[in-house]
Amino acid sequence: MIHARGLARTFNTRRGREHITVTAVAGVDLNVEEGEIVGFLGPNGAGKTTTLRMLNTLLKPTAGTATVAGFDVARDPVAVRRSIGYVSQSGSTGSDARAGEEIVDHGLLYGIPRDQATLRGQELFEQLDLGGMWTRQPKTLSGGQRRRLDIAMGLVHDPKLIFLDEPTTGLDPQARANLWEHISALRTQRGSTIFLTTHYLDEADALCDRVLVIDRGVIVASDTPDALKRQISGDLIELVLSNPEHAAVAAERLARIAGDGVVSSDGNIVSRRVPSAGSELPSLLRELDAAGVALQSIEVRRPTLDDVFLTVTGRSLREEA
């Protein structure tokens, strides 16, 4: 559905009196298959929006190629635009018109006859839980409802591929979780392919089949959230011992598990990252028992995407690029 090779974009700009060239995207290769929900993750200024704008033809690449929904972004931008829905960060509903009029107008822009646009709009309102909002002005809707209206507008021409730029930014936790359900339902009910940018690791984790991590204009990781977590960090096994004197024996048993993780000891807590804790725990517990090591508790912590991000970029997602 999306195939990009060496996609790059620089901007000529000024810093004070000096003219400088900023590389926003430095050469991105990416593939998104039909029916996937792919999250595009990275810190502020990493190049997410610039990449998205090149893929949806709002911005011309300075180098590289991309096809979107089967059309080349440089040679056939009109066909690309007809095939995609784009929901921008700021949303598109600023006028005093009623929500229903906005969506019908949006459909007319795509050349859809008024009666069909109305039908389609009403269907989308139902699907996105906006029933009863048809005659409301968008500014009177809640944040979550407005985001769903933005999404409905992006879907009025029935695109197979939808770009969502930070869909849940500014929403409270409940509205975010609700929007995630709606986004997942788009795929289940309509077979939509969804490419979304996000700052939120939990969002990528909850929603996406695959995550692409971009940092300083380059993709630094691409995999399922689970595989990324497994591949990069491993699970943390933390043994809380009843008696700190058993720490050395516990450390020795923990060290026998295959993997590169280093054992660390702190008083009665002995821990280590291992590739996959689930399959190791039964034999570890038997060995500790046989060695007379009593446990207060044992914890297994799966790595978060936060850990992954820190590992691949050396920085936290919350830091500026």
Ligand SMILES: Nc1ncnc2c1ncn2[C@@H]1O[C@H](COP(=O)(O)OP(=O)(O)OP(=O)(O)O)[C@@H](O)[C@H]1O
């Ligand atoms: N029109 C422009 N002129 C000059 N520099 C730009 C322009 N647009 C983007 N940039 C720069 O390119 C880099 C990438 O910006 P981009 O908006 O793509 O990042 P982003 O990952 O979407 O960030 P955010 O999460 O803050 O939206 C940044 O350093 C930004 O300042």
